[in-house]
Structure formats: C-alpha cells, structure tokens
Amino acid sequence: MDRRGRQAEAARNDLRLLRAAHEVFTTQGFDAPVSAIAKAAGVGMGSLYRRYRTKEELLQRLCLIAMERAAAAAQDGLAEADPWDGLVLYIRTCVEFRSGALAPIAGTIEVTAEMWRLARLAEETADRLVTRAHEAGVLRSDVTALDISLLMEQFSRPAPGPPDEEHRKVRERLLTVALDGLRAPGATRLPGDPPSVEWYEGRWGKAP
Amino acid sequence: MDRRGRQAEAARNDLRLLRAAHEVFTTQGFDAPVSAIAKAAGVGMGSLYRRYRTKEELLQRLCLIAMERAAAAAQDGLAEADPWDGLVLYIRTCVEFRSGALAPIAGTIEVTAEMWRLARLAEETADRLVTRAHEAGVLRSDVTALDISLLMEQFSRPAPGPPDEEHRKVRERLLTVALDGLRAPGATRLPGDPPSVEWYEGRWGKAP
DNA sequence: ATATTGCGGAGCGCAGCGCTCCGTTACACT
DNA sequence: AGTGTAACGGAGCGCTGCGCTCCGCAATAT
Structure with missing residues (x-):
C-alpha cells in the first residue's frame, strides 16, 4: 500500500477517482459523463479507463462500497446502547453519504452476486435495528424497515442544478x-399497505 | 371552447399535451425528450410544435400552470377553518401534482415576468398559511415557510427508473x-440556519 | 542511454436530442 | 360532388455530447 513512486500515485489516483465518482454520481445522477468524474478527480481519462474497463464497472464498484458503508452504519447503530439513537445514527449516516442515491442505479447496471450478498446483509442488519426500536417502543409501529430505506x-x-452546499x-x-x-x-395512521420486498428488490432486476 | 370539428380536436389536443407534458417532465425530469411528450399525448410532433414553438415555451407554460395550482392550493388551505388541516391540505395537494418538481426547472429556462408575479403571489399566500399555523401553535415554531416549500x-x-405507481x-x-x-x-431542534429567500429565488436567475 | 510503465487528453463513432418539413387526412364551403 | 384549407403525424436533418480508444509524453527502473 505504501509503495513508492508511481505505484503510490496509482493508489492515490484510485482513491481520488472513487471519491470523485461518488460525489459526481450522487449529486448529478448516473448519467453524468465519465469525463466529469475524471475532471473532478484531477485525473486523465486514460487513468480512469485503465482501472475500470467500462462505466458500468465503475458504478458496480461504487455500489458495492456504498453497500459496505450502509452495512457498517447499521452495525454501528446496533452497537449504540439506546435503540432510538442507534436507529438515528444509521439513518443520518446513510443520508450523509447518500447511499440511497446509488440504490436505484441498480436498475441500470448488472447486479453482481457479491452485490446481492452485501445487500442482503445490510438489509438484515437494518431489520434488526428497526425491530429493536419497535420492541423498545421508540419507533412508530406502522412504519417498516423498507419504509425507512425508501x-x-x-x-x-440528487437535486437539479449545480451542486450547492x-x-x-x-x-x-x-x-x-x-x-x-x-x-x-405516530399522530396519523400511515395510508396504504407497506411496500413489499418483492417490489423493492424487483427494481434491481431478477434475484439470483 | 365547445366549438365543433377540428377546433374541438385542437383544444382537446392542447389539454392532452399539457397533461402528458406534466406527467412526463415531473416523473422523468426536464431533459426528457419532447418526442416522449408527443407520444404520451398520442399526438404528432407537428401538432406539438405548432402550439409551442420551442421546448422552453412548453416548459414555461407548464411552470405557470403549476404556479397557478400551487397558489390555488394555498388559497384552499386558507379557506379551511382549522389552521393545521389547511396547511396539510396545501402541502398534500402540491405534492400530489408534484409542483415542486417543476420549481427547479426555472434554473434552466427564462423566467417570465408573469412567472415572477405568480410565484410571489403563491409565496405570499403560503406565508399567510404558515403564519396562521404558527400562531395557532399547531406547527413547530422552528420551521419556516421556505422549509416547507423545500x-x-x-x-x-423525480425517481429514477421507469414510472411506477x-x-x-x-x-x-x-x-x-x-x-x-x-x-x-418538534422533538428535536432543527439544525443550522433556516434557508434564505435570496438563495431560494437565486436558483431561478436574477429577480426583475 | 535505453526500456518500460503509467500518464493526460484530443478525437472517433455513434446515440439521441430539438426541431423542420411535407405528404396525407378531415373538415368547411359552394 | 368538388375544391380549398387547416391541422395532422412522423420521418429525417443537423448537431450536441456521450463512452471509449489511442497515442505522444513524462517519470521511473535498469
């Protein structure tokens, strides 16, 4: 990792690329041009395409990382002693790095087996978090884990227009x-049926 | 309005066009192709471009209508006897027809004088609605009218992917x-300063 | 000095856009 | 019925802007 010279630069570039891609795709949407990522990372197109052979591959990598972070956030929430604080930590963390902005990408790209695995893991951990909050009576009873994901x-x-602090x-x-x-x-009863897992996952393509 | 023959068809087409444009632009974003509107309206490109000379003109018309509806919804809210119910009616109505999806369009197109006039009117009416709710003590005090607009x-x-009921x-x-x-x-104090009107309107271009 | 590796970015081919144009159709008038 | 006309649908033009490739160059290793 701490190799010298160009290998170090390569590693640095990789990180900057990932960060830039996350920033650009989450704020501008998936159809942002690849060149915008390269420019934001301060890196040439050549370097980008040496690491990721297609735009889709980059998006897959990005999704995977977002899922890892979401799963980790859920774990952190579970580690919190207070059920409500834990749930809030999870939600705030995920919104902070806009994990939700990447979720609907999946309709556009091929979902790898590893992505499914991680998604299931994150989902399950979040479920535990929500169940714990329900049992502690701190979360309104008519809201589901899927509601919270949505x-x-x-x-x-992403908001239209130029990025804006x-x-x-x-x-x-x-x-x-x-x-x-x-x-x-809840002061008001939630209308309609809660969303179903089938519908939610269905947007990602067929399950394995 | 109830003229016979071609003029009737023209009027019908105009309505269908407006409805389709609203549907498509609010669900797909402003960069949806014009041909998608024509297709959704069941109308040829020729008919569309006879009524609206450019895509921008269509968007302006659409914005104007959305603003009219928003202003009307605010009026309806004010007409409601209960301050909370009135506010909720306003918010639900606007979200229902996605008036908010059209607001950020304005950064893309030229904002006409009439649009500014209507925007101000709607804004003012909504302000009265919010103030009334504040005074009745039914709306948390740290939320502003602008917060509600946002x-x-x-x-x-608009959600990514295909339209979905x-x-x-x-x-x-x-x-x-x-x-x-x-x-x-409010159980929690809202963080940060409330958004400013200057920033909010600034996204639309320069005020007249 | 030379070979090698990773670099930036100009440019290619193409997809998909806004918009125009025109042959056809449906009605109004005599 | 015949004719003029207004509105129609949609193929296609010109062009922008995309994903991706390729290559001359700079930085290191030998």
Missing part, C-alpha cells in the same frame, strides 16, 4: 423533521 | 411521516 432514498435523491444543510433540517415524525406514536 | 420540492423529486403510494406514506414531524412541538 425514506433515505428519497432524501438522497446550501442543499446539504436544508436536507439536514428536513431530515430532522422526518425523524421526529418517525417517533412513536 | 420539503414539498424534496418529495416531488407504487412510488406514489410510498411517497404518501413518507409524506405522512414528515407531516407528523411538522407538528408542534
């Missing part, structure tokens, strides 16, 4: 409002 | 959660 997705949705602050305010709405008991 | 915008944001239902559930979070008193 809430995070909604709050991660102010948007991030606004999102945090609104997320705080939404989190207050999640506390038990 | 909340509606967040919930109107299920998304609408999910949105309604999540909106219900958010509305519960708006009720006084």
Whole structure:
C-alpha cells in the first residue's frame, strides 16, 4: 500500500477517482459523463479507463462500497446502547453519504452476486435495528424497515442544478423533521399497505 | 371552447399535451425528450410544435400552470377553518401534482415576468398559511415557510427508473411521516440556519 | 542511454436530442 | 360532388455530447 513512486500515485489516483465518482454520481445522477468524474478527480481519462474497463464497472464498484458503508452504519447503530439513537445514527449516516442515491442505479447496471450478498446483509442488519426500536417502543409501529430505506432514498435523491452546499444543510433540517415524525406514536395512521420486498428488490432486476 | 370539428380536436389536443407534458417532465425530469411528450399525448410532433414553438415555451407554460395550482392550493388551505388541516391540505395537494418538481426547472429556462408575479403571489399566500399555523401553535415554531416549500420540492423529486405507481403510494406514506414531524412541538431542534429567500429565488436567475 | 510503465487528453463513432418539413387526412364551403 | 384549407403525424436533418480508444509524453527502473 505504501509503495513508492508511481505505484503510490496509482493508489492515490484510485482513491481520488472513487471519491470523485461518488460525489459526481450522487449529486448529478448516473448519467453524468465519465469525463466529469475524471475532471473532478484531477485525473486523465486514460487513468480512469485503465482501472475500470467500462462505466458500468465503475458504478458496480461504487455500489458495492456504498453497500459496505450502509452495512457498517447499521452495525454501528446496533452497537449504540439506546435503540432510538442507534436507529438515528444509521439513518443520518446513510443520508450523509447518500447511499440511497446509488440504490436505484441498480436498475441500470448488472447486479453482481457479491452485490446481492452485501445487500442482503445490510438489509438484515437494518431489520434488526428497526425491530429493536419497535420492541423498545421508540419507533412508530406502522412504519417498516423498507419504509425507512425508501425514506433515505428519497432524501438522497440528487437535486437539479449545480451542486450547492446550501442543499446539504436544508436536507439536514428536513431530515430532522422526518425523524421526529418517525417517533412513536405516530399522530396519523400511515395510508396504504407497506411496500413489499418483492417490489423493492424487483427494481434491481431478477434475484439470483 | 365547445366549438365543433377540428377546433374541438385542437383544444382537446392542447389539454392532452399539457397533461402528458406534466406527467412526463415531473416523473422523468426536464431533459426528457419532447418526442416522449408527443407520444404520451398520442399526438404528432407537428401538432406539438405548432402550439409551442420551442421546448422552453412548453416548459414555461407548464411552470405557470403549476404556479397557478400551487397558489390555488394555498388559497384552499386558507379557506379551511382549522389552521393545521389547511396547511396539510396545501402541502398534500402540491405534492400530489408534484409542483415542486417543476420549481427547479426555472434554473434552466427564462423566467417570465408573469412567472415572477405568480410565484410571489403563491409565496405570499403560503406565508399567510404558515403564519396562521404558527400562531395557532399547531406547527413547530422552528420551521419556516421556505422549509416547507423545500420539503414539498424534496418529495416531488423525480425517481429514477421507469414510472411506477407504487412510488406514489410510498411517497404518501413518507409524506405522512414528515407531516407528523411538522407538528408542534418538534422533538428535536432543527439544525443550522433556516434557508434564505435570496438563495431560494437565486436558483431561478436574477429577480426583475 | 535505453526500456518500460503509467500518464493526460484530443478525437472517433455513434446515440439521441430539438426541431423542420411535407405528404396525407378531415373538415368547411359552394 | 368538388375544391380549398387547416391541422395532422412522423420521418429525417443537423448537431450536441456521450463512452471509449489511442497515442505522444513524462517519470521511473535498469
């Protein structure tokens, strides 16, 4: 990892590329041009395409990382002693790095077996987090784990127009409002049936 | 309006065009191809471009209508006797027809004088609605009218992927959660400063 | 000095856009 | 019925902007 010379630069480039790709894709959407990632990373197209043979491959890598982070965030939430604080930590962390913005990518690209594995792991951990909050009576009973995933997705949705720091602050305010709405008991009964896992995963293509 | 023959068809086409444009642009984003609107309306490109000389003109018309509807919704909210119910009616109505999805268009197109006029009117009416709710003590005191506009915008944001009825239902559930979070008193203090009008309108280009 | 490796970015081929143009159709008028 | 006309649908033009390749160059290793 700490090799000298060009190998070190290569490793640095790889990281900058990943960071830039995350930033650009989550704020501009998946159809952002690859050249925008290269420019944001301060790297030439050649270097980008040596590491990732196609745009799809880059997106897959990005998704995988986002899933890892989401799973880790759920674990961190579980580690928290207080069930409510743990849940909030999980949600805030995921919205912070916009994991939800990458989830719907999956409809565009091929979902690898490893992605499915990680998705299932993250899903299961989040489920435990939500169940614990339910049992402690701190989370309104009519909201499901899937509702929360979709809430995070909604709050991660890229805004049109140029990237804007102010948007991030606004999102945090609104997320705080939404989190207050999640506390038990809900003032209003949630309308309609909760979303189904089949529908949720169906957007990603066929399960293995 | 109820003229016979071709003129009737023309009027019908105009309506279908507007409806289709609204549907497509709000669910797919502004860069949806014009041909998609024509197809969704069941109308040829020629007919579309006879009524609107450019895509921008169509978008302007659409924005104007959305603003009219938003202003009307705010009026309806004010007409409601209960301050909370009035506010909720306003928010739900606007999210229903996704007025917020059209607001950020304005950064893309030229904002006409009439659009500014209507925007100000809607803004002012919504302000009255929010103030009334504040004074009645039914709306948490740390949330501003602008926060609410941005909340509606967040919930109107187009989802990636193909249009999907299920998304609408999910949105309604999540909106219900958010509305519960708006009720006084907020469990958590909202972080940061409230968004400023200058920033909000600044995204539309220069004020007249 | 020479070989080798990774670098940046100009440019290729193409997909998909906004918009125009025109042959056809459906009605109004005599 | 015959004719003029207004509105129609949609193929296609010109062009932008994309994913991706290729190559001259700079930095290291030998």
